[in-house]
Amino acid sequence: MSEPDAVSCRGLVKEYDEVVAVDGLDLTVRRGECFGLLGPNGAGKTTTVEILEGLLEPTSGEVLVLGKTWERDEHWLRERISLSLQQTYLPDKLTVRETIRLFRSFFARGRDVEDTIRMVALEEKAKAKYETLSGGQRQRLAVACALVSDPDLLFLDEPTTGLDPQSRRMLWEVIVAYKRGGGSVVLTTHYMDEAERLCDRVGVMDHGKLIALGTPEELIRSLGGQEIVELSLAEAEHAPDLAALGSLPAVHSAKMQAGRLVLAVEELHVALPGVLAALAAAGLVLENLSTHRATLEDVFVNLTGRQLRE
Amino acid sequence: MSETQSIRAARFASIRELVLFRLKLFYREPGTMFWTFGFPMAMSIVLGIAFRTQDPEAFPCAVERGPDAARVMAILERSTDLKPALMSTEEASQALRVGKVAVVVSSAPEGRVYRFDPTRPESRLARALLDDAMQRGEGRADVFTPKSELVTEPGSRYIDFLIPGLVGLGLMSTGFWGIGFGLAEMRTKRLLKRLIATPMRRSDFLLSFVLVRALLLFVELPPLLIFARLAFSVKVHGSYGLFVGASMVGALTFAAMGLLLASRSSNPQMVSGMINLVSFPMYLTSGVFFSSSRYPAAIQPIIHALPLTALIDAQRAIMLDGAGLAQIARPLLVMVAWGTGSFLLAIKLFKWR
Numbered sequence: 001m002s003e004p005d006a007v008s009c010r011g012l013v014k015e016y017d018e019v020v021a022v023d024g025l026d027l028t029v030r031r032g033e034c035f036g037l038l039g040p041n042g043a044g045k046t047t048t049v050e051i052l053e054g055l056l057e058p059t060s061g062e063v064l065v066l067g068k069t070w071e072r073d074e075h076w077l078r079e080r081i082s083l084s085l086q087q088t089y090l091p092d093k094l095t096v097r098e099t100i101r102l103f104r105s106f107f108a109r110g111r112d113v114e115d116t117i118r119m120v121a122l123e124e125k126a127k128a129k130y131e132t133l134s135g136g137q138r139q140r141l142a143v144a145c146a147l148v149s150d151p152d153l154l155f156l157d158e159p160t161t162g163l164d165p166q167s168r169r170m171l172w173e174v175i176v177a178y179k180r181g182g183g184s185v186v187l188t189t190h191y192m193d194e195a196e197r198l199c200d201r202v203g204v205m206d207h208g209k210l211i212a213l214g215t216p217e218e219l220i221r222s223l224g225g226q227e228i229v230e231l232s233l234a235e236a237e238h239a240p241d242l243a244a245l246g247s248l249p250a251v252h253s254a255k256m257q258a259g260r261l262v263l264a265v266e267e268l269h270v271a272l273p274g275v276l277a278a279l280a281a282a283g284l285v286l287e288n289l290s291t292h293r294a295t296l297e298d299v300f301v302n303l304t305g306r307q308l309r310e
Numbered sequence: 311m312s313e314t315q316s317i318r319a320a321r322f323a324s325i326r327e328l329v330l331f332r333l334k335l336f337y338r339e340p341g342t343m344f345w346t347f348g349f350p351m352a353m354s355i356v357l358g359i360a361f362r363t364q365d366p367e368a369f370p371c372a373v374e375r376g377p378d379a380a381r382v383m384a385i386l387e388r389s390t391d392l393k394p395a396l397m398s399t400e401e402a403s404q405a406l407r408v409g410k411v412a413v414v415v416s417s418a419p420e421g422r423v424y425r426f427d428p429t430r431p432e433s434r435l436a437r438a439l440l441d442d443a444m445q446r447g448e449g450r451a452d453v454f455t456p457k458s459e460l461v462t463e464p465g466s467r468y469i470d471f472l473i474p475g476l477v478g479l480g481l482m483s484t485g486f487w488g489i490g491f492g493l494a495e496m497r498t499k500r501l502l503k504r505l506i507a508t509p510m511r512r513s514d515f516l517l518s519f520v521l522v523r524a525l526l527l528f529v530e531l532p533p534l535l536i537f538a539r540l541a542f543s544v545k546v547h548g549s550y551g552l553f554v555g556a557s558m559v560g561a562l563t564f565a566a567m568g569l570l571l572a573s574r575s576s577n578p579q580m581v582s583g584m585i586n587l588v589s590f591p592m593y594l595t596s597g598v599f600f601s602s603s604r605y606p607a608a609i610q611p612i613i614h615a616l617p618l619t620a621l622i623d624a625q626r627a628i629m630l631d632g633a634g635l636a637q638i639a640r641p642l643l644v645m646v647a648w649g650t651g652s653f654l655l656a657i658k659l660f661k662w663r
Contacts (some may be wrong), residue, residue: 055507055663078509085507089499093338094331105327106510108320129338149508 004067006031006153006184007052012061014047014208021047023208025061034175034185036199038192038296044208045188046086049157052186053083066152079108082146083155084139092131096122096141099130100148107149120144120174136167143174154178156187160194172198192296204300211303219299224252225264228294229275232260234285241282248274257301264294264302324510328518329525336488336526346484346526350476350534357599358469358542368393369436372402374416382415382422385447391439412436415444469542474625475598477534481557482592482618484530485564486571486585489519493572494581497661506662516569516657523565527558547632556628559642560621563649567617570656592618597626620644 007029014022022044029035037045050056052063054070054077063070068077090099100113111119117126120140125133133141139159146154156175160168168191175198179185189195195202196216204212204219212219220226233240240261245254250271252264265271268291279286336342370393373382379396386394397405397414405411406425413436414425424440426433446452496502505515531554538544546553571584595602595609596618605613613619620641627633627641 053507055503075509078507083507085500085504087500088504089501090504091331091335091501093335098331098334102327102331103508105320105324106505106508108316108509145504 003031004064005029006033007035007063007065007186009052009061009063012048012051012063013059014044014051014056015059020208022051022058025205025208025210027203027210029184029186031184032179032182033200034179034187034198036195036202037186037188037205038190038195038202038300039188039205040190043205045205046157047208048205049083049155049186049188053081053155054078079149080151081153081155082149082151084142084146084157084159086157086161088142090130090138090141090145093129095127095129096133096144097126099141100144103145104148110149111147113148116144116148119147119177121170134167136163136170139163139167140171140174143171147174147178151183153184153186156185158188158190160189160191168194192300195296202296204296204303206304212299216296219296220294223264223294223298223302225266226294227265227268227271227291228298229263229265229268229271229289229291230260231263231275231279231286232288233279234287236284238282240279240284245275245278248278251275257305264298321511321514325514325518325521328510328515329521332518332522333525335492336522342484342488345487346480346530347533350480351537353476354469354473354534354538355541357472369413369432369439370395370411371436371440372397372405372411372414374399374402374414376417378417378422382417382444386415386440386443388447389439389443392436392443413440415440467542469538470544470630471601471626472599473534473538473542473544474629475622477531477557477625478560478596478618478622479593479598480530480534481527481560481621482564482589484526485523485561486568486589488526489523489565489568490572490581490585491568491578493519493569494575494578497572497576498578503663512662519569520562520565523561524558527554527561531557544629546629548628548634552635552638553625553628556621556624556638556642559645559649560617560624563617563621563645563652566649566653566656570652570659573656573659574661576661589618592616595619597622615644617645617648620648 005028007027009025009027012022012025012027013020025044025048027048037048039045047056051058052065054065054074065077066080070077094102097113097117100116104110104113104116117123120143122137122140122144125137130138130141143156143159146156154175159175160171163171172194175185175187185198187194187198199216201213201215202219203210212222214222239256240254242254242256245251245261245263248271250266251274252266254261254263256262263271263275276286368389368391371386373379373386373394373396375396375398383394383396386392395411399416402411402414402416402425406414406427409430412426412430412433416423416425422444424437426437428434493502496505506512535544535546567588568585571588572581575581575584595605595613596616597603598618602610602613602619614623624633624638624641624645627638631637
């Protein structure tokens with residue numbers, strides 16, 4: 001029999017008094033995979049993850065983690081999964097080493113405390129108290145508390161929210177190293193670049209539902225174009241003819257978003273001359289033009305019509 | 311190592327780390343150090359000075375000016391119990407009103423007049439002493455001369471009364487605040503949630519609180535007792551072992567109550583309000599600063615059912631009267647009842663997430 005999936009859930013629902021936070025979610029996370037749950041604030045990511053972590057009871061639905069259920073095998077699961085909550089304050093007065101040692105003591109098996117400190121690059125801060133650490137160092141310590149048990153599955157809820165770019169990159173390296181060692185990861189984020197960088201597959205959540213699922217490349221390819229062209233036009237009596245623009249060579253789609261013309265295109269050098277000619281022919285004056293490679297951000301906007309961080 | 315052995319070793323490590331964690335939080339927090347050690351000592355210094363045993367002071371009294379005044383002054387000046395001063399009628403009345411003098415003596419055609427306030431004990435006492443001195447000065451002979459035995463020994467002073475009260479108060483505060491407030495904060499900051507997401511046994515976690523509370527007793531008690539002994543010669547008349555034992559029962563009782571107070575709320579303000587609500591009546595009625603016998607007889611049964619009253623009663627009995635286990639059985643049972651009741655309820659109500 002093959003190894004059970006890291007996570008598998010069917011028909012997951014979580015209702016609070018008035019709100020449906022998770023609305024019938026089906027999800028499978030494979031072993032050795034880094035799975036990203038994307039979505040804006042309030043999409044239901046944290047609720048979903050906390051149910052998978054056995055910290056919240058679902059209203060209905062079936063959850064299997066490493067092939068086991070929380071009802072029957074809680075202690076077994078607690079020994080094998082680890083997590084960092086969206087916000088944890090660790091004890092102010094404990095040092096980095098003391099905090100990791102405390103967490104290590106809860107597990108029957110696990111990693112050496114000093115090795116763990118090295119994994120998260122906090123050697124120089126080993127004797128520093130939590131209250132003196134920077135935001136990035138605190139977050140690395142929180143991840144270290146999860147890694148010290150040498151878990152089979154790691155849940156990270158918005159591990160880099162609010163961190164500076166350098167701290168984020170350092171944390172990414174820690175996660176990549178853990179994955180390379182054979183671990184499975186479920187992480188939530190609303191940073192698209194984080195998901196593209198770390199995740200093998202992502203699920204996009206909105207209003208408690210999964211609205212897209214696939215590898216970052218697949219999702220970007222679903223836009224139909226690898227490149228995004230954004231154009232600002234001067235005031236004119238008539239709007240651009242989106243259908244005509246969309247049918248130009250190498251142009252996959254044309255949309256108005258937030259007052260700007262947004263085109264998904266295959267090959268910039270083929271598409272651009274045609275687009276510019278069509279706009280000029282229609283008497284529209286170009287004020288600004290920018291292009292970028294399509295990202296998951298564009299996927300999200302395309303799916304929901306909203307920006308991620310609205 | 312077999313698997314059972316390694317699991318047992320891991321459990322032991324986990325309890326040890328949790329205990330160390332609690333201890334470090336305690337001694338790395340300057341505030342708790344002050345409230346545990348500094349505060350009771352400062353309190354005993356201040357109150358010890360305010361209520362120090364003084365040499366019996368002579369009572370000030372006024373002699374109103376008049377033809378007879380010189381004779382009265384001469385008689386009163388011979389008494390060691392009185393400190394007479396010559397004053398006009400207005401001065402004397404003013405001095406009596408504000409309590410500068412306890413009694414005023416004046417002469418009238420029909421004889422001598424004593425003016426005093428019968429609602430003030432020292433005024434009545436001064437009147438008696440003054441009358442005694444006057445009568446003797448005017449030639450009254452004593453029927454017999456009694457022999458006096460003076461008793462001013464440690465154990466009967468205010469400071470002797472106060473120290474066990476402060477020990478009890480300290481144990482209540484550290485139990486309520488250290489455990490109750492500490493837990494509420496861990497819940498608010500989601501540390502509790504983070505901890506129960508590990509295989510940590512919940513019973514180990516609670517056990518670490520109990521163990522640390524018991525350990526801290528041996529750090530908490532000696533400084534205050536040694537200080538009281540050196541500064542005020544306050545002694546424990548009964549057995550030290552029993553005193554520590556009764557303190558332990560008290561400490562665990564208040565620890566359990568602290569656990570109960572913090573069992574549900576995730577708001578530290580709410581918990582601190584509840585702690586104040588519960589401790590304030592005991593501050594006032596349990597006999598920390600003055601004897602609870604001052605309250606009406608009708609509410610005495612209630613006062614004596616309070617855990618702090620029980621603890622202080624037991625400790626006073628051991629310290630001052632040298633009481634043995636049998637004499638303090640009742641207050642010990644009161645504490646045990648509060649302790650176990652609170653603990654069982656706390657376990658039932660405790661919110662981990």
